[in-house]
Amino acid sequence: MDIRVKICGLKEPAHVVAAAEAGAAYVGFVFFEKSPRHVSVAQARDLAIEAPVGVAKVALTVNADDAFLDDLVARVPLDMLQLHGQESPERVAEVRARYGLPVMKAIGIADAQDVEKIDIYGAVADQLLVDAKPPKNADLPGGNGLSFDWRLVNRKYWPKPWMLAGGLTVDNVAQAVKMTGARQLDLSSGVESAPGVKDVAKIKDFMRAVKAAI
Numbered sequence: 747m748d749i750r751v752k753i754c755g756l757k758e759p760a761h762v763v764a765a766a767e768a769g770a771a772y773v774g775f776v777f778f779e780k781s782p783r784h785v786s787v788a789q790a791r792d793l794a795i796e797a798p799v800g801v802a803k804v805a806l807t808v809n810a811d812d813a814f815l816d817d818l819v820a821r822v823p824l825d826m827l828q829l830h831g832q833e834s835p836e837r838v839a840e841v842r843a844r845y846g847l848p849v850m851k852a853i854g855i856a857d858a859q860d861v862e863k864i865d866i867y868g869a870v871a872d873q874l875l876v877d878a879k880p881p882k883n884a885d886l887p888g889g890n891g892l893s894f895d896w897r898l899v900n901r902k903y904w905p906k907p908w909m910l911a912g913g914l915t916v917d918n919v920a921q922a923v924k925m926t927g928a929r930q931l932d933l934s935s936g937v938e939s940a941p942g943v944k945d946v947a948k949i950k951d952f953m954r955a956v957k958a959a960i
């Protein structure tokens with residue numbers, strides 16, 4: 747069985763194409779103004795239309811309200827919404843019902859208590875993103891290039907598809923897959939040459955390492 751990879755935080759149409767050609771199953775666009783990966787709705791539309799059929803286009807939002815999501819969903823052809831803030835289970839269900847798109851909820855993991863949240867959100871989300879919890883004073887709720895202790899999710903079973911995220915790189919992905927059993931991976935800073943600047947060679951190297959890890 748293949749491992750499906752999401753390359754997140756794309757800002758250049760050429761990088762969407764490069765990620766797809768390298769074998770990414772998902773491409774992600776970040777809507778969070780403090781992020782070096784932030785794109786406008788208009789930019790995201792230009793990026794989304796570059797994605798070949800079969801590559802899922804994911805919009806990453808953080809505590810977004812209906813006004814923003816209404817505009818986003820109306821203007822960008824999307825396949826999934828990723829909620830990466832403090833959205834409650836009720837809000838996840840609401841977003842899913844309102845937009846008719848699959849919703850992936852990100853859950854920050856630092857300890858065993860955080861892992862319990864995965865079951866709670868698993869009841870309402872279509873997919874789960876199991877990411878490192880950001881440090882207390884971090885500007886970003888994700889995309890910090892930090893891993894969590896993978897032993898916390900070692901070979902756990904959840905009834906919804908899930909992605910492993912947080913500090914994945916060409917150097918640690920084989921170990922991450924081995925320890926967690928993840929069949930989907932999500933990354934951003936591990937395929938960048940500087941914050942917010944994607945590197946095509948790094949994307950290709952990462953995808954090669956994933957294939958070798960299966």
Ligand SMILES: O=C(O)c1ccccc1N[C@@H]1O[C@H](COP(=O)(O)O)[C@@H](O)[C@H]1O
Nearest residue numbers: 754781888889891912913932933934935
């Ligand atoms: O990438 C960002 O800038 C970002 C901003 C706000 C919320 C989430 C963000 N990124 C998400 O975090 C994962 C892991 O990132 P990394 O590989 O550790 O850099 C990333 O793939 C996004 O889903």
